Amino acid sequence: MSEGWGVLHLLYEVDRSRADADAMASKRILDAVHSLETDAHQVVCFAVLGHKADVGVMALGPDLARLHAFQQELASSPLRLVDSFVSLTELSEYGATEDDERRRLAAEEHLEGQAAEAQLAVWRERIEHYREQRLHPRLPQKRAICFYPMSKRRTADANWYSLPFADRKDLMAGHARVGRTYAGRVLQLITGATGIDDWEWGVTLLADDPVALKDIVYEMRFDPVSATYAEFGPFVTGLVGAPDDVLAAAGLRRP
Numbered sequence: 001m002s003e004g005w006g007v008l009h010l011l012y013e014v015d016r017s018r019a020d021a022d023a024m025a026s027k028r029i030l031d032a033v034h035s036l037e038t039d040a041h042q043v044v045c046f047a048v049l050g051h052k053a054d055v056g057v058m059a060l061g062p063d064l065a066r067l068h069a070f071q072q073e074l075a076s077s078p079l080r081l082v083d084s085f086v087s088l089t090e091l092s093e094y095g096a097t098e099d100d101e102r103r104r105l106a107a108e109e110h111l112e113g114q115a116a117e118a119q120l121a122v123w124r125e126r127i128e129h130y131r132e133q134r135l136h137p138r139l140p141q142k143r144a145i146c147f148y149p150m151s152k153r154r155t156a157d158a159n160w161y162s163l164p165f166a167d168r169k170d171l172m173a174g175h176a177r178v179g180r181t182y183a184g185r186v187l188q189l190i191t192g193a194t195g196i197d198d199w200e201w202g203v204t205l206l207a208d209d210p211v212a213l214k215d216i217v218y219e220m221r222f223d224p225v226s227a228t229y230a231e232f233g234p235f236v237t238g239l240v241g242a243p244d245d246v247l248a249a250a251g252l253r254r255p
Contacts, residue, residue, distance in 0.1 A: 004089040004135045006067050007060040007191045009147055009202060010074070011053035011083040011236065014250050018078035025078045026247050027255035032073035033243045039066055042138075044206075045246040046145050046238030053082055054250040056145070056238045058204065060089070060137070078252070083236075085149055087191035087202040089135050094172040098124070137189055142206035145240050146213040149199030149233035160229040175225040185212040199233050206240070213237065 019025055033043050041061025048056050057074070059067055075081065096104075101123050105111040111119060152160035160168065179188055187206040194200045205213050220226050241249070248254055 001062070001064070001088065003091075005060050005062050005137075006064040007087045007089060007202065008058070008067050008071060009085040009087075009204075009236075010057045010059070010071065010081060011048065012055045012057070012074070012079035013082050014054045014252060015078040015080050016251065019252055022078055023253065024255070026244070026252045029074060029077050029079065029247060029252070030243055030255060032070055032077075035073075036061070036066065036070045039063070041066060041070075043243070044139060044145065044240060045243045046240045047246050047249040048236060048238045050237070052234070052236055055079060055246060056147075056236060058145070058147070060139075085147070085193065085199075085202050086197045087193040088196065089137065089189075090192040091131055091134055092172070092190075094169045095131075096127070096173075139189070139206065140187065141240065142187065143208045143240055144206070144210040144213060144237070146205040146217075146235060146237045147202065148235040149193070149197070149202050151200040151231045153229045153231050158228050171225050171229075175220065175223050178220050178223050179216070181219075182212065182216045185209065186216050188216075210237070 033045070036059060037043055039061070041059060041063070044058040046056045046058075048054060059070055061067060071081075098120065101120060102116060105116045105119055109119075154161060163171075182188075185207060189204040189206075191202045191204070192200070193202055205216065207213050239249075240246075244254060
């Protein structure tokens with residue numbers, strides 16, 4: 001791809017009869033995960049809470065063909081795919097530019113000239129790190145995960161895409177400010193799926209405390225971007241763990 005990584009969210013049910021008849025099923029799944037990670041991709045496995053699935057797998061990396069091969073490897077196991085979401089990592093078109101930051105420094109901190117340039121140098125380093133994390137994220141090991149797809153509303157009285165760009169950018173800046181209050185508690189990864197899947201974005205939230213997942217989504221519901229312009233798909237929540245632990249929790253025998 002010219003930019004970013006591919007991301008697969010895969011949800012599976014365990015075929016109990018096949019799992020009972022296949023003593024090596026768990027080993028083949030673990031071998032597939034290890035092989036993908038060895039090929040410079042990442043895998044997050046989680047035990048799904050509720051009835052929507054038994055096992056969730058989030059796989060991401062630079063090669064869509066390799067991700068597809070991994071998906072096919074899992075298809076040969078007693079894991080039966082019940083839902084999926086395909087997306088790409090991306091930068092937000094509403095992100096702050098250097099001109100935005102220069103204007104902010106002048107208006108809010110009354111900095112111009114050399115003083116402003118010194119602060120801009122710090123900003124450039126910070127924003128470069130942020131952009132790298134958006135395009136090529138390195139996901140930390142957290143204990144809980146929540147995933148949901150979403151799109152922007154296009155109704156006659158609330159059409160996101162009919163708003164001027166400046167208005168959309170201001171709204172998204174306010175939305176982002178709410179999200180930043182959860183820095184350190186929740187890792188947020190927003191991936192683009194417009195033209196790729198049924199929804200326009202996928203939102204993955206990772207946290208050690210499941211309460212933080214509930215809190216951030218609840219608080220953001222009051223922001224105009226969500227309250228007026230967002231449509232949400234089904235939510236899936238799970239407990240993240242080592243792949244062998246997740247498979248064992250789903251009833252697959254350890255190798």
